Amino acid sequence: MYEGAVQDLIDELGRLPGVGPKSAQRIAFHLLAADATDVRRLVDALTEVKARVRFCEVCGNVAESERCRICADPRRSDEVVCVVEEPKDVVAIERTREFRGKYHVLGGAINPIENVGPDDLRVKELMSRLADGVVQEVILATDPNVEGEATATYLARLIGPMGVTVSRLASGLPVGGDLEYADEVTLGRAFEGRRVVGR
Amino acid sequence: MYVSHLSLLDFRSYASVDVELEPGPNAFVGRNGQGKTNLVEAIGYVATLGSHRVASDGPLVRAGAERAIVRTRIVRGDRASTVELEITPGRANRARVNRGQPGRPRDVLGILRTVLFAPEDLALVKGDPDGRRRLLDQLVVQLLPRAAGLLGDYERVVKQRSALLKSLRGLRASGRTPDLSTLEVWDAKAAQLGAEVLAMRLQLVQALRPHVAAAYEQVSDADGAAELGYRSSLEAFSADGAASDAAGGLLPDDVAVAPPSAAVLEQALVVAMAAARPQEVERGVSLVGPHRDDLVLTLGGLPAKGYASHGESWSFALALRLASFRLLGGGGVGTGEGTPETFWDPDLGTDADPVLVLDDVFAELDVRRRERLAELVAPARQVLVTAAVPDDVPAGLMAARFDVTTGEVARAV
Numbered sequence: 001m002y003e004g005a006v007q008d009l010i011d012e013l014g015r016l017p018g019v020g021p022k023s024a025q026r027i028a029f030h031l032l033a034a035d036a037t038d039v040r041r042l043v044d045a046l047t048e049v050k051a052r053v054r055f056c057e058v059c060g061n062v063a064e065s066e067r068c069r070i071c072a073d074p075r076r077s078d079e080v081v082c083v084v085e086e087p088k089d090v091v092a093i094e095r096t097r098e099f100r101g102k103y104h105v106l107g108g109a110i111n112p113i114e115n116v117g118p119d120d121l122r123v124k125e126l127m128s129r130l131a132d133g134v135v136q137e138v139i140l141a142t143d144p145n146v147e148g149e150a151t152a153t154y155l156a157r158l159i160g161p162m163g164v165t166v167s168r169l170a171s172g173l174p175v176g177g178d179l180e181y182a183d184e185v186t187l188g189r190a191f192e193g194r195r196v197v198g199r
Numbered sequence: 200m201y202v203s204h205l206s207l208l209d210f211r212s213y214a215s216v217d218v219e220l221e222p223g224p225n226a227f228v229g230r231n232g233q234g235k236t237n238l239v240e241a242i243g244y245v246a247t248l249g250s251h252r253v254a255s256d257g258p259l260v261r262a263g264a265e266r267a268i269v270r271t272r273i274v275r276g277d278r279a280s281t282v283e284l285e286i287t288p289g290r291a292n293r294a295r296v297n298r299g300q301p302g303r304p305r306d307v308l309g310i311l312r313t314v315l316f317a318p319e320d321l322a323l324v325k326g327d328p329d330g331r332r333r334l335l336d337q338l339v340v341q342l343l344p345r346a347a348g349l350l351g352d353y354e355r356v357v358k359q360r361s362a363l364l365k366s367l368r369g370l371r372a373s374g375r376t377p378d379l380s381t382l383e384v385w386d387a388k389a390a391q392l393g394a395e396v397l398a399m400r401l402q403l404v405q406a407l408r409p410h411v412a413a414a415y416e417q418v419s420d421a422d423g424a425a426e427l428g429y430r431s432s433l434e435a436f437s438a439d440g441a442a443s444d445a446a447g448g449l450l451p452d453d454v455a456v457a458p459p460s461a462a463v464l465e466q467a468l469v470v471a472m473a474a475a476r477p478q479e480v481e482r483g484v485s486l487v488g489p490h491r492d493d494l495v496l497t498l499g500g501l502p503a504k505g506y507a508s509h510g511e512s513w514s515f516a517l518a519l520r521l522a523s524f525r526l527l528g529g530g531g532v533g534t535g536e537g538t539p540e541t542f543w544d545p546d547l548g549t550d551a552d553p554v555l556v557l558d559d560v561f562a563e564l565d566v567r568r569r570e571r572l573a574e575l576v577a578p579a580r581q582v583l584v585t586a587a588v589p590d591d592v593p594a595g596l597m598a599a600r601f602d603v604t605t606g607e608v609a610r611a612v
Contacts, residue, residue, distance in 0.1 A: 112363035153384045
């Protein structure tokens with residue numbers, strides 16, 4: 001245990017995701033040794049992010065005004081909505097440049113162990129977005145784990161009766177990799193979802 | 200297959216040890232607490248990525264050391280592979296096959312197969328259902344490594360569903376009407392994955408039955424026929440026996456008849472879950488599915504648990520392990536014939552005998568069972584036996600003897 005402020009800082013850092021006690025200690029002493037202006041910049045960034053960043057009224061993504069950059073972009077289609085768990089998933093899909101529609105960020109997945117139900121996610125907002133009939137297709141891009149699959153099933157059951165096409169991202173082999181390195185589950189899924197390429 | 204070389208670094212009581220093993224019987228003899236079991240535990244770890252004694256990796260690392268390394272050389276047919284595992288508690292373990300790049304431990308599953316006999320096996324007969332479920336599930340994974348993911352997912356779904364049921368119970372207790380729409384989603388997942396687990400277990404039991412009956416007859420004096428059955432939580436909640444109507448019950452009497460398919464079982468699970476729902480919400484527990492099932496052991500028509508004598512229970516436990524050994528391809532018996540399609544293994548024919556590990560078992564058995572067991576296992580490709588005193592080990596298994604004293608293993612001449 002260190003004294004006063006140093007220990008406080010270590011404790012606070014240790015509460016961050018992915019930071020263990022050892023890393024927290026390392027970061028704390030790095031900050032202690034760092035230039036005062038560098039630390040100032042970090043403090044400003046932290047204050048700014050809490051003060052300025054809010055969540056887009058439409059999709060729930062991080063934004064600096066009422067609407068996020070993606071929802072405000074007139075070049076993007078309103079007919080396709082891609083549903084993801086977290087803002088970082090939006091960034092991941094954006095990197096592909098494959099998708100020209102809009103997003104809906106749920107803010108997590110259904111997880112009864114963590115006491116997260118549909119009411120804790122932005123499900124109602126999604127339903128009201130679909131109400132006016134503009135959206136033709138909803139792509140469910142939740143994580144391919146137990147909780148993400150359950151969330152996708154839940155949403156599919158809810159949206160299906162509204163006459164909107166619901167699709168789910170495919171599971172399969174990573175591109176550019178070697179077949180031999182794929183694990184059995186992924187390879188098994190890839191077999192299930194194989195496509196006919198000739199006859 | 201057999202293990203030709205075992206070397207340990209900071210594993211349990213061993214700072215460093217190298218042992219050259221022989222095909223056929225190998226006996227490790229030494230007083231209690233000298234580290235005999237640690238040797239076979241390490242070999243078991245390479246086969247299953249888990250210890251048969253502890254659930255976490257922590258105790259496997261020698262006190263004061265940061266990580267343990269287990270290196271084995273495994274010979275199968277005319278091919279030898281080296282498997283090296285680095286066990287670092289609290290971090291991801293690493294595995295290396297044939298001195299290649301370090302990779303995920305899961306990649307080594309299937310290279311070495313073992314069947315372990317231990318004093319705790321008596322609990323398979325006398326103990327709670329979860330031990331018997333674990334026996335089935337571990338066998339399924341050995342036969343079909345892909346099933347590990349399925350079992351993990353199913354367990355996770357049941358945990359989530361049970362958490363939801365608990366919170367629904369809480370809502371009801373406070374006088375509100377709970378919304379059941381998310382429960383339906385978990386029901387669907389539990390039914391789908393549960394049906395796959397159940398289908399695999401039923402196929403496994405069906406394949407094990409003849410082996411268990413034969414093995415029991417061989418280890419005991421055939422005092423009554425040993426039979427396997429499967430009691431499913433499904434049956435308790437199917438109103439008019441709808442589940443058991445499907446293709447002549449979950450487990451058809453005739454071992455040649457295949458049990459119901461996963462699709463049929465999924466339907467049955469959906470129906471049973473609907474019937475169980477009022478009770479489930481009331482108690483806040485998931486009541487239907489393979490996690491509530493049991494492997495039923497009967498002896499001459501009576502349940503072994505409660506009716507079998509101590510000696511009979513031991514015979515049954517040994518028969519279960521011997522049957523597993525044969526199903527995995529051991530003794531040239533299970534060379535594919537009678538093995539269900541699901542567990543089809545293209546490699547089964549080539550030197551498939553799993554390594555048999557008998558950890559402190561002989562001390563538990565009377566002379567007659569001891570000798571019978573020794574006769575049955577001696578022809579196996581490799582048998583590893585541990586015992587506190589040499590007299591416990593039948594002569595036929597003493598071909599290669601090792602003396603184990605605090606952290607040292609010496610070949611006795």
